[in-house]
Amino acid sequence: MPEYPRSTDGAPLVEVEKLTFAYDSARVLDVDRLEVHRGDITVLTGHNGSGKTTLLKVINGLLQPSGGVVRLWGESIATGRGRRMLRSRSVLVHQKPYLFHESVASNIRYVAKLREPNARDIEARIEEALAVVRLEDVAHRRASGLSGGEKQRIAIARALAVRPDLLLLDEPTSNIDPESIRAIERALREVNRAGTTILMTTHNLATAYRLATRVYPMTAGHIEHDRNNVFRGHIENTDEYFTYFRIGGGSGSAGAGPTSAATAAAASAAAGPEKVQATGPVIRVPAQDRDTVAAVIPMDDIILSREPFESSAQNHFSGRVTAIEPYQQGRRIDVDCDGVIMSALITPYAIEQLGLGAGSEVHLAFKASAVRLY
Amino acid sequence: MGTALAEAGALIVSGDRELFAIAFNSVRFSVLSTMITSMLAIPLGTVIALREFPGKRMTVAVFNTLMAMPTVVVGLLVYSFLSRSGPLGQWGLLFTPAAIIVGQAVLAFPIVTSLVYGGLSRLDEELTETLVTFGASNLQMLLKILSEARIAILSAVLSGFGRVIGEVGVSMMLGGNIRWYTRTMTTALALETQKGAFALALALGIILIIIAFAVNAALSWMVRREYA
Numbered sequence: 001m002p003e004y005p006r007s008t009d010g011a012p013l014v015e016v017e018k019l020t021f022a023y024d025s026a027r028v029l030d031v032d033r034l035e036v037h038r039g040d041i042t043v044l045t046g047h048n049g050s051g052k053t054t055l056l057k058v059i060n061g062l063l064q065p066s067g068g069v070v071r072l073w074g075e076s077i078a079t080g081r082g083r084r085m086l087r088s089r090s091v092l093v094h095q096k097p098y099l100f101h102e103s104v105a106s107n108i109r110y111v112a113k114l115r116e117p118n119a120r121d122i123e124a125r126i127e128e129a130l131a132v133v134r135l136e137d138v139a140h141r142r143a144s145g146l147s148g149g150e151k152q153r154i155a156i157a158r159a160l161a162v163r164p165d166l167l168l169l170d171e172p173t174s175n176i177d178p179e180s181i182r183a184i185e186r187a188l189r190e191v192n193r194a195g196t197t198i199l200m201t202t203h204n205l206a207t208a209y210r211l212a213t214r215v216y217p218m219t220a221g222h223i224e225h226d227r228n229n230v231f232r233g234h235i236e237n238t239d240e241y242f243t244y245f246r247i248g249g250g251s252g253s254a255g256a257g258p259t260s261a262a263t264a265a266a267a268s269a270a271a272g273p274e275k276v277q278a279t280g281p282v283i284r285v286p287a288q289d290r291d292t293v294a295a296v297i298p299m300d301d302i303i304l305s306r307e308p309f310e311s312s313a314q315n316h317f318s319g320r321v322t323a324i325e326p327y328q329q330g331r332r333i334d335v336d337c338d339g340v341i342m343s344a345l346i347t348p349y350a351i352e353q354l355g356l357g358a359g360s361e362v363h364l365a366f367k368a369s370a371v372r373l374y
Numbered sequence: 375m376g377t378a379l380a381e382a383g384a385l386i387v388s389g390d391r392e393l394f395a396i397a398f399n400s401v402r403f404s405v406l407s408t409m410i411t412s413m414l415a416i417p418l419g420t421v422i423a424l425r426e427f428p429g430k431r432m433t434v435a436v437f438n439t440l441m442a443m444p445t446v447v448v449g450l451l452v453y454s455f456l457s458r459s460g461p462l463g464q465w466g467l468l469f470t471p472a473a474i475i476v477g478q479a480v481l482a483f484p485i486v487t488s489l490v491y492g493g494l495s496r497l498d499e500e501l502t503e504t505l506v507t508f509g510a511s512n513l514q515m516l517l518k519i520l521s522e523a524r525i526a527i528l529s530a531v532l533s534g535f536g537r538v539i540g541e542v543g544v545s546m547m548l549g550g551n552i553r554w555y556t557r558t559m560t561t562a563l564a565l566e567t568q569k570g571a572f573a574l575a576l577a578l579g580i581i582l583i584i585i586a587f588a589v590n591a592a593l594s595w596m597v598r599r600e601y602a
Binding site: 057060061062087088090091092094096097098100101110111114115144162 | 498500501503504506507508509510514518521522600
């Protein structure tokens with residue numbers, strides 16, 4: 001599409017600046033800055049009412065901001081040219097998507113023809129889009145007869161059929177069955193790899209963990225750019241638990257400087273010279289060529305032992321148990337490793353087997369690949 | 375009463391000429407008046423539903439109130455326009471089928487408008503936003519919204535039809551119950567009952583009920599097909 005300017009490499013595809021939005025007189029959105037980079041999956045997390053949906057709708061031009069600017073490919077969406085780019089290259093999928101009262105195939109065909117009335121490959125696109133969400137066999141079913149998860153997958157397939165460069169998704173994996181969650185996450189990863197940039201909201205931290213290249217928490221209409229507690233505020237509300245560290249350190253926080261040669265770039269970009277010497281354990285993480293400020297490890301992925309042990313895992317630590325708390329069916333064990341608390345999730349049986357109690361000395365390990373950087 | 379019922383059945387089964395002429399006239403008047411009123415009420419209901427304008431809530435309230443307008447009041451209103459001394463008197467429409475059709479159209483107008491408005495305003499906000507995000511033009515949006523509300527619109531039209539096929543006041547006051555000309559099922563039914571001719575009255579009643587039932591059955595069949 002040569003008629004549109006391509007942003008130069010590294011320049012953000014979406015830029016939000018000093019954006020405010022108010023219903024009546026109540027200000028529900030006040031975002032100083034947000035950038036979405038080409039090729040990323042950017043995830044906004046936060047509770048209901050934190051402004052995630054409103055922000056997505058303002059970025060998609062469905063709501064008019066009270067102040068500030070949204071730029072796509074460097075062009076404000078308030079201009080005619082920006083608006084045309086918005087409508088021809090991006091699309092939003094609602095949390096409760098509206099499917100037209102017709103067959104699944106007709107749903108997809110209708111929007112594909114809206115975007116490109118002369119496209120000749122529409123039937124092929126329908127098949128392709130349904131294959132991406134693993135629902136090839138429902139093309140001729142009525143959309144209204146599908147389950148919630150299937151409807152969400154069809155809505156995503158419908159959006160993909162217009163081949164957007166920017167895909168906006170509002171809570172795509174909320175309140176749906178596990179099979180649909182897996183299918184949606186796989187589909188999003190697939191289209192992202194093929195070049196679609198994704199900006200999505202979720203309060204499902206497991207989805208954020210599995211998909212995101214960047215996570216921004218939102219609270220009360222603000223975007224939290226200090227991402228060191230991306231997951232902390234939400235741990236109580238999810239089924240999956242994470243232990244997290246801030247890379248770099250600082251008073252009272254965990255210090256974890258990546259040391260593998262592959263991550264040297266990340267360390268220098270993120271931490272700065274003095275922060276590399278932060279106290280605390282050093283975590284080995286997968287190679288990553290962007291600046292990161294937080295490392296996140298699912299608690300389930302941490303293995304405990306009473307004896308020192310060797311393994312293929314790249315991260316081994318020792319410390320003392322400071323607390324054992326019930327956590328759903330299991331127990332959460334907090335281990336103080338050189339002043340940093342690492343939390344692991346294990347069964348009561350394993351605690352008994354290892355004879356663990358407060359003050360016990362333990363050794364723990366986890367794989368570098370279990371760590372996600374944000 | 376038992377013999378009247380048997381005679382009524384016989385009238386229907388034998389295809390009594392006058393009985394079916396009356397029924398046919400009734401259906402013809404009501405279909406035409408519903409069609410005319412729909413051509414005006416569907417666009418008006420759509421505009422009220424999709425546009426924001428000052429006095430919108432007032433307008434909706436007025437149409438809701440007019441839905442319950444007594445047929446005799448509509449009859450009186452249209453009569454005053456069509457009578458010899460009325461503004462449209464020189465057209466000579468009073469006591470013709472045209473007068474019944476006009477009166478029934480007026481009667482059904484607020485019903486169809488109100489129900490079309492209701493059906494469209496109940497559509498999810500996500501529908502409009504979905505059309506916007508995919509880049510639909512205003513005309514494309516309007517057509518899709520009407521198509522998504524097709525069952526609600528159809529049921530509004532059928533409700534209008536149901537109202538006019540069963541009304542007496544307008545047909546009596548504007549049509550005059552003239553035999554072979556403006557006599558409808560309801561006016562005939564009232565007359566025959568007064569005369570004590572229960573067989574014909576009952577036969578007309580049965581046909582009216584069958585029509586009402588058929589309209590409802592068609593509607594619920596469409597709704598089931600749509601949302602099954």
